Amino acid sequence: MDSSASTPVFCTIVPPHVLDRLARTGDPALAAAARRTLEHDARERTRRRLNTVLGPSGPAPAAGAPADHPVRTVYDARHHDTLPGHQVRAEGAAPASDDSVNRAYDALGATFDTYLQAYGRHSIDDAGLPLKASVHYLRDYNNAFWDGEQMVFGDGDGRIFLDFTLPLDVIGHELTHGVTQYSANLEYHGQPGALNESVSDVFGSLIKQHALGQTADQADWLIGAGLLAPGVNGKALRSMKEPGTAYDDPQLGKDPQPASMADYVTTTQDNGGVHLNSGIPNRAFYLTAAALGGHAWEQAGRIWYDTLTGGKLSAQSQFADFAAATAAAAVARYGEGAQSQAVRAAWTEVGVTPAAAAGLPRQQPGQPQEV
Incomplete structure (x- = not known):
């Protein structure tokens, strides 16, 4: 684009x-x-x-x-x-x-x-x-x-x-x-907005892992570690490995991110919960990277990058669309094998399948919900 x-x-x-x-x-x-x-x-x-x-x-x-x-x-x-x-x-x-x-x-x-x-x-x-x-x-x-x-x-x-x-x-x-702005251009509301946020968390974490030379099992999978001041009861802003566990503090409250579609948040705030529901695709990526092992930017990251830049997404893509696109990207690059199996298993574990997503109302494009 x-x-x-x-x-x-x-x-x-x-x-x-x-x-x-x-x-x-x-x-x-x-x-x-x-x-x-x-x-x-x-x-x-x-x-x-x-x-x-x-x-x-x-x-x-x-x-x-x-x-x-x-x-x-x-x-x-x-x-x-x-x-x-x-x-x-x-x-x-x-x-x-x-x-x-x-x-x-x-x-x-x-x-x-x-x-x-x-x-x-x-x-x-x-x-x-x-x-x-x-x-x-x-x-x-x-x-x-x-x-x-x-x-x-x-x-x-x-x-x-x-x-x-x-x-x-x-x-x-x-x-x-x-x-994302120059590639898939995912709209910043609802599920497309949560995917937009998740993609940034994914590559933000991979950039840190790449700089440190870490493997998937060595990484902390935290976003914003070191940002919270001493005395704040928390590790970071978000956890990709365990969404909902990054902080629990009297001033900040408890991390409200869901880890699966069973706890999907429907809200009119934060552009329809883009920073909340991003925990679901975040965990799907973590599970994929953990299953494949090694340096996460190589196979799991390559699949997500191919998905983001491959022209198969629309600005209004939902979680189920992105899940299908990542599975297709895995097959296109690696064939049917461990990579595509890991991708499908990860999305299944977080409750994202075409049938499960079909029951969620699709927000109309061009109508972001601002805080």
């Missing part, structure tokens, strides 16, 4: 239901930071919808050329919301004195390298798109996001969330929203 056909969306790593919980806490400082983040994110979602209809107000990003090295630029927003901000480090420059800048720079490179080395993809758009990131966005901003053109990182409030450049998988997750 070329960039003219893509529909950029505003995708954040921290779900609205987490921030909403914090906004209702009895701690005035925590509540205020969460409310400011929620209010900002709501404005940005509106802006992205307007840009989709009217076109962006600024110039289009400069076209890149496929190359085997990234073109990175990191900016300092200096606690404002004007992007990209003040340029701090360009491709090939020496490390800056700011750790957030250097972590962002390195993570952009790790993401580029994983997609290139594992899948032959040249940057986010497969055409050498330059990678931009802005750090120190606003004050006490409890999120990181892909806005359709670049990465943006908040510093966190220091009490619930730390600096959002700390976890590599968070950065890989958000940049993968760009890969």
Whole structure:
């Protein structure tokens, strides 16, 4: 899919239901930071919808050329919301004195390298798109996001969330929203939106595993490990291995992600539960990777990448559609064998089959439900 056909969306790593919980806490400082983040994110979602209809107000990003090295630029927003901000480090420059800048720079490179080395993809758009990131966005901003053109990182409030450049998988997750934007372009609501979120979790985790050289059994399968501040009762934002177990904290509440269709969440919040129900396809990927063993980016990741970029999905694809497409991708690449068997068994275990999915109402395309 070329960039003219893509529909950029505003995708954040921290779900609205987490921030909403914090906004209702009895701690005035925590509540205020969460409310400011929620209010900002709501404005940005509106802006992205307007840009989709009217076109962006600024110039289009400069076209890149496929190359085997990234073109990175990191900016300092200096606690404002004007992007990209003040340029701090360009491709090939020496490390800056700011750790957030250097972590962002390195993570952009790790993401580029994983997609290139594992899948032959040249940057986010497969055409050498330059990678931009802005750090120190606003004050006490409890999120990181892909806005359709670049990465943006908040510093966190220091009490619930730390600096959002700390976890590599968070950065890989958000940049993968760009890969989806330029490939399957899954709509950001309902089951397609949950698949959009899940794909970002999958490749966010694989980017971390690739950088660390981990096998499937060595990986933690957590998204956002190291992001929660000391004293918070939790491991991460999400667990792909065990959805619903990432945190259980008085301020954050309990992780509400379902692990199977038996607990599928029907809601009008969070674009129809995109950050909640993503736990179901997340676990399907984990089960596939665990069954196949070895480096998960090689076989399981290859199947998911072929599915995302193979042109078989529509913007409105449901879980059952994605399950069928992954099984077909496994057969196309490896033939009938251990790979396709592992894929089918994984989706069956999480309760996704064409018959089971048929009973769920299909949301109408083009009608995302915003928080």
